[in-house]
Amino acid sequence: MSKWNGKSCPVCGAGTLHDGKKAMDQYYRGHCYSSEITGAFCDHCGDGVVDFDPAEEERWLAFCRQVDAQEAAELVRIRKKLKLSQAKAARLAGGGKNAFSRYERGQAKPVAAVTNLFKLLDKHPELIKELQ
Known part of the structure; x- marks a missing residue:
């Protein structure tokens, strides 16, 4: 008890x-x-x-790392599909010149607006003309 x-x-x-x-x-x-x-x-x-359960805490942290890795891989896939360099992708999203490199390596987490923008461009790649 x-x-x-x-x-x-x-x-x-x-x-x-x-x-x-x-x-x-x-x-x-x-x-x-x-x-x-x-x-x-x-x-x-x-x-x-x-x-508090240390083993459960580690499972939660592993889940978060997995989500981050999946998100990073998805950004790489979409960026390449759109034929953008990391620098161009960063400019498109309004970040610094190395932002996408950090996102793709998992060293930084993009804000939801960046993730959402690239998900939309994945479904509607023709819209990239409106943003460049």
């Missing part, structure tokens, strides 16, 4: 915490990560105190 089991809920104050497990979805850059967490959860509001 945890130290929280049987205590009053610190969130709503109306319920009691009980040890248990709960399914949880977390989102990172539009991708869903599902896991099961353990802790003490309120029988009234459902909120509670989550136990």
